[in-house]
Amino acid sequence: MIYLDNAATTLHKPPEVAEAVKNAILTAGNPSRGAYGAALSASRTVYDTRAKLAELFGCPRADHVVFTANATQALNTALYGLIWSGDHVISTDLEHNSVLRPLYDLEARGAKVDFVPADKRGCIRYEDMEALFRPETRAVVCTHASNLTGNMLDIARIGRMAHAHGALFVVDASQTAGAAKINMQGMDIDVLCFTGHKGLMGPQGTGGLCVMPGVEIRPLLRGGTGVHSYDREPPQEYPARLEAGTLNSHGIAGLYAAVGFLLETGVGNIAKREHALMQRFYEQVRGIEGVTVYGDFSSPARAAIVSLNVRDYDSAEVADILASEYGIAVRAGAHCAPRMHEALGTVQQGAVRFSFSYFNTQAEADAAAKAVREIAEE
Template sequence: MEGVIYLDHAATSWPKPPAVGDAMLSALEIAGANPGRGSHRMAVQASRVLFEARKSISNIFGIKNANDIAFGSNTTEALNLAIQGSLREGDHVIATMAEHNSVRRPLEYMRRLRNVEIDYVPVDASGAIDLMQMERMFRSNTRLVVCTHSSNLLGSILPIGEISLLCRKHQAILLVDAAQSAGVIPVNVQQLGIDMLAFPGHKGLLGPQGTGGLYIAPELDIEPLLHGGTGSQSEALEQPKVRPDRYEAGTPNTVGIAGLNAGVKHVLEMTPAFIYQNEWELTQHIMDGLSSVKGIRMLGPEIGQPRTGLVSFTVDGYDSAQLAFRLDRNYGIAVRSGFHCTPLAHESAGTTATGAVRASVGYNSTREHVEVLVKAVLELTGTD
């Protein structure tokens, strides 16, 4: 879209690398059949699209067996598969106050459906957790720990490696929500000890909307979320045990996955470490520039501290939704306002009554983009 300064990458990255659209069009034209449902050349080509995408995702997350990746439509579906598929009657779960509703709502559903017990580890205003407090929450029936890698409101990065050690000590499964970290923070599931990793295709991996998936460690056998046709073992009444078929009932989004593969390849070329450093520097520039606004409060880690590529803020006397609206209409700047589907994080930050404006940078954001944002906020608040 002409004239838009897009700073809403934490919701969906845009624009995509040109190769993403090219790959999707190519798949539509030459691989438009159902993968795994025939032996003709178009069906084989469609299967190859999925195979190549699994290989790319394995490379970016350090996954040994690509068949341990189950594709789905988004992170939310992946989290539901992981949570509903692994919890049993009376299990105990530990999550954090930084979680998105894509974690909280399935957990609360399991509380009602299977009498699952849940504890939420508090986070402070900067988004940090107390690992000693987390450890005290473990019980004999703690089966699952669910943890966002990075808060979509605060930008804080949680210590996944340390949390994994606690899970190993107490024999609990670790599920990580990588909605804000996939493609942005280097992630190796083997090195970090992650049992399940839910990831979106449409954010830091630069793929299209309607794509995502779940890594499931080979020693885990969770129940499928969907039951139906897989193109394999069609004579059986139950879902096949073989992966990834067990978790991928129905016709997949082959065209979208082709685009996702192209996006992941672009990230691998740039490297997540490079992308993180660039985004971090841009957030520091935003925070430095906005610091002179009277009555502003910037959420999450202090300037100079690690964070993912977003800055959420409030300004005394200004409605967050109105500020975001004016940034769009008067300056052509796309940001997000409201509660960002994470009420627990707003509770921790003390912004339940006001919500917040969130500006989030991406792989293609520039210093010029954030300088326009800073100048606009200064003008709208009468600082400049």
């Protein structure tokens, strides 16, 4: 199988990731729940993973790296923990439902939400965002890169804009964590939400948020934390205030190994390889008669994603042909990005998404392009 659905999850991981998960399953106790060897070892692994993620993302404090089950939980934690009725929020048409649905719910509870519109290439104008700020604007919430088109936003520019207006900046890095350079301090990011199973190449069931000092997030969940057990309220200090319940220490051990691989290999080198594979595929399919490619490919700053349609075929039909006749795994449909599909005009047809990872090859990119050509010609 040629696996090109890495924007959903990376299938091929560094081998040390699986080994770390296996060892943790066999040896790890419950972190922060005991003073015996197995529990202390798990606690050390959890802390060391926080430290590696803080290094990777430019977060100034390891204890402000909070673990969740995925980016969806991280985004819900950030949004429900920061935004009240009466607050104003700015977001974009590029967003995944992990951002959109919490914002729609908060809007129903009395918050005000504005979306920066995207054009037919899936691009926004930063001037349009600037015009949306109000005195009551509490936060800007946006993705780093669209999971549908791969278009990447200039988050450093948005961060400066948000802080100039006294607003917080929350970033959804689901498509870029591990695959693009991110520095919270240099990019004025207040809360960075990430998942562990995509560009970070870790296990599913891992994710989290990095919180800059001084940003106070109300807990989304309440329960046991292993400390302050007699208090009615959760602990106030990070990370315990946002980590109710037992952590996925087995998955976190795998994430530790994955981040170690990323730091050793270099995020810049990974991004360069993924971009080259994406560009190789794009150059071969963009001129095929009957193929429509979506997104802006004029900038080298983008995620390694190419979404397209073949004539008027339903995107699911094309994906099925790719899987059954060519052994190529892609994703079709709406990709949980409804506003982007509205901007692209693909609500009914959906789109076929090819997404590349560090472990894909040039031969796989060529085979996928050849398959698209043959389907279009047939």
